[in-house]
Amino acid sequence: xxxxxxxxxxxxxxxxxxxxxxxxxxxxxxxxxxxxxxxxxxxxxxxxxxxxxxxxxxxxxxxxxxxxxxxxxxxxxxxxxxxxxxxxxxxxxxxxxxxxxxxxxxxxxxxxxxxxxxxxxxxxxxxxxxxxxxxxxxxxxxxxxxxxxxxxxxxxxxxxxxxxxxxxxxxxxxxxxxxxxxxxxxxxxxxxxxxxxxxxxxxxxxxxxxxxxxxxxxxxxxxxxxxxxxxxxxxxxxxxxxxxxxxxxxxxxxxxxxxxxxxxxxxxxxxxxxxxxxxxxxxxxxxxxxxxxxxxxxxxxxxxxxxxxx
Numbered sequence: 119x120x121x122x123x124x125x126x127x128x129x130x131x132x133x134x135x136x137x138x139x140x141x142x143x144x145x146x147x148x149x150x151x152x153x154x155x156x157x158x159x160x161x162x163x164x165x166x167x168x169x170x171x172x173x174x175x176x177x178x179x180x181x182x183x184x185x186x187x188x189x190x191x192x193x194x195x196x197x198x199x200x201x202x203x204x205x206x207x208x209x210x211x212x213x214x215x216x217x218x219x220x221x222x223x224x225x226x227x228x229x230x231x232x233x234x235x236x237x238x239x240x241x242x243x244x245x246x247x248x249x250x251x252x253x254x255x256x257x258x259x260x261x262x263x264x265x266x267x268x269x270x271x272x273x274x275x276x277x278x279x280x281x282x283x284x285x286x287x288x289x290x291x292x293x294x295x296x297x298x299x300x301x302x303x304x305x306x307x308x309x310x311x312x313x314x315x316x317x318x319x320x321x322x323x324x325x326x327x328x329x330x331x332x333x334x335x336x337x338x339x340x341x342x343x344x345x346x347x348x349x350x351x352x353x354x355x356x357x358x359x360x361x362x363x364x365x366x367x368x369x370x371x372x373x374x375x376x377x378x379x380x381x382x383x384x385x386x387x388x389x390x391x392x393x394x395x396x397x398x399x400x401x402x403x404x405x406x407x408x409x410x411x412x413x414x415x416x417x418x419x420x421x422x423x424x425x426x427x428x
Contacts, residue, residue: 121205122158143238144206165209169201172212177377179219183341184381191401192377195408210236210243211370218249222343226250246371249344305411306356312403313353316396320383334383342378349375
């Protein structure tokens, strides 16, 4: 009802009434959609189409090295159901995730355009400027002039990050109690352990001249540059939510990169028995994660239903 009331108020008065999370840009977006058909279900449909369409399009970019089927499984078990609750923020997540393709293609300016667009819908999207640092710190084989520009850009990025961090703290200070209620206990530590074990068993970080027939690090670097680092960052942010309120919500912008990481492992399950076993365990893990998080646990109230025989 908070979403609905805020959307209807902006539609009638062109003013934001929900200060904590309702950005002016989202008001413009929602009014534009409702101007086509003044039906709230139509707005929800357009939002879901935009969110899932952009995410699926980005998964398609990873199809050469990763299994789209498994990426969809990871998405369904970890993120999709949350888009039914945290709707506006996940539109911003989808936009930044889609525009990350331009970082892979060496076009950081276009990526910044995507972050700015997402930030107009949900101010938390400004945290997604962090992956730009992974592009700017690469100084190998660049000219002196290019290196100088990158150093200046990194300095500006650091300053902007401090401003963004302060803004997020101010905007979301009212969500402290809600952030605690939405915690899912120690599940994030289990996530980190599973990911670390799979990387180790699949030979991530092993020397390339070893006897392993599967170069996981090389395939991740080629197929999904930066994805491993950003997924690890999401796990750290999720864990830090026990100390820093709302860090868990900021992690949404990076947790989605776990899908291509696991997708690349699974696509090459035939490389060795170890990789096959890791793929099988990963599938069981994500199904168990979804059952626990969205059915057995609170699940942010997404499933407040009982089975028919209860």
